[in-house]
Amino acid sequence: MGIYLDHSATTYVDKKVLAKMTQCYSETFGNTSSQHSYGRDAEKGVGAARAQVADAIGASPGEIYFTSGGTESDNWAIKGVAKFARKGHIITTGIEHRAVLDTCKYLEAKGFSITYLPVDAFGAVRADDVEKALQDDTILISIMFANNEVGTINPMAQIGQIAKKHGVLFHTDAVQAVGHVPIDVSAIGIDLLSLSAHKFYGPKGVGALYIKNGTNIEKIIHGGSHEKGMRAGTLNSPGIVGLGAAISLATEVMDNEFVKEAALAKRLKDALLQLPKAKYNGHPDDRLPGNVNISFDGIEAEALMLHLDLEGIAVSTGSACSSGSTNPSYVLKEMGCTIEQARAAVRFTIGRCNTTKDIDTAAKKTKSIVEKLRALSPLFADKGEKNV
Ligand SMILES: Cc1ncc(COP(=O)(O)O)c(C=O)c1O
Known part of the structure; x- marks a missing residue:
């Protein structure tokens, strides 16, 4: 699985x-x-x-x-x-x-x-x-x-x-x-x-x-x-x-699930933000507990999503309803992201079945794929800038 x-x-x-x-x-x-x-x-x-x-x-x-x-x-x-x-x-x-x-x-x-x-x-x-x-x-x-x-x-x-x-x-x-x-x-x-x-x-x-x-x-x-x-x-x-x-x-499991998903989301976010030039999208606190949305500068989210899929990890670019289109997310554009940031955004949404091991595996694979894609990208030059 x-x-x-x-x-x-x-x-x-x-x-x-x-x-x-x-x-x-x-x-x-x-x-x-x-x-x-x-x-x-x-x-x-x-x-x-x-x-x-x-x-x-x-x-x-x-x-x-x-x-x-x-x-x-x-x-x-x-x-x-x-x-x-x-x-x-x-x-x-x-x-x-x-x-x-x-x-x-x-x-x-x-x-x-x-x-x-x-x-x-x-x-x-x-x-x-x-x-x-x-x-x-x-x-x-x-x-x-x-x-x-x-x-x-x-x-x-x-x-x-x-x-x-x-x-x-x-x-x-x-x-x-x-x-x-x-x-x-x-x-x-x-x-x-x-x-x-x-x-x-x-x-x-x-x-x-x-x-x-x-x-x-x-x-x-x-x-x-x-x-x-x-x-x-x-x-x-x-x-x-x-x-x-x-x-x-x-409703019965909501409180426990909220705490668990929020902890897993924080773990994933912290791991992925170790990458340079990774932008965390959305509100830091007032957000759904399982949502982590990050733009990885210099990559196409579509490519990252497909590489993760080959590794058996399912994530999405934007929402399910618009991910069939190549248009960058209108939501991120409305939030003031550049077109490049919108094109580079991946959504991870954690749920009831996920474990710490899932998160650690997903973080490790994501980091290595982002690094590989960036190495191939003529657009990306890591100037060691702080994450935004
Ligand atoms: C915010 C929001 N509204 C509406 C819908 C549509 O719901 P349904 O798939 O049940 O038609 C979705 C589904 O992705 C959604 O995320």
Whole structure:
């Protein structure tokens, strides 16, 4: 087995979660809309999962709507609020996931106005900027909880207060944060929250949107009367049961996992920053525990990633969704990195299965590959400068 350090792209399904899903596929497999006992049994599983998701984020079960994942939840939150309001202004940031950015671009083309806020050098939005961007016709603030590339966590409580003070709806794409850091939607003042099971050891293709009771939002998928008539389509009950099991397991182990991942991330970071001209990207403290993002001056991250892959070590360049493209990360560019620094950035994301040995092996291999690539690079001359 290789060493998997790409947990922000996706995670494996935890065995305990899989056991619950298997039972649901072969035993409690009924359609939740059916009136007979098979349907009722399936509905019981879905109801329990709804309570598990609600519990994990401080919501009530009636405020949880199941979806096909983070992308659908983001689309629903933003388009749903826009459709209800019919016109208006939306505030977001330039470092959102494409699921948010492209949805905003779509709405912009339909006549909505959008403010894309800048971020600081660590990748965090400033709460002051959010307040300053508000207009009389602002209908929504959509700001991610934690960034998928650099792991930086935004000042959510401050933004929540601003949204509340001005009576504007607040959506957060919390796909990378849920299951990894504590979240309480009512304490923060969140009206809409997107989450996705495959980022916390649950199955792919299932997620949820938290919609605070009383929120003005329209549906975007029409058909049957599922999910209180708000999201049509036969429920993916095994996936939903898996989502519920995964979120409650993640909540149970969160504190220990946070400490363990943060320690491993520090170990990896310290080892890699021994290389000259290595730039640590993202916030030093306010970040997801398992994220280490470093630009190695003078190399192409793509080449480093492929060499590590040959050694059985999986890392990523940028996020999973944009790593197929050769464009340098827009997130790092927004943070003020040069194009060269953005092209040289590698993301290591540590997870539940990783050990100290994994980290030491990954650090050793990375260092030797970076040195080899730099030796071949006419662009790189080590002048012994301090790390930045
Ligand atoms: C921040 C963020 N939002 C949304 C998504 C999309 O989620 P899904 O893969 O469940 O559609 C991702 C997935 O990488 C993500 O990292």
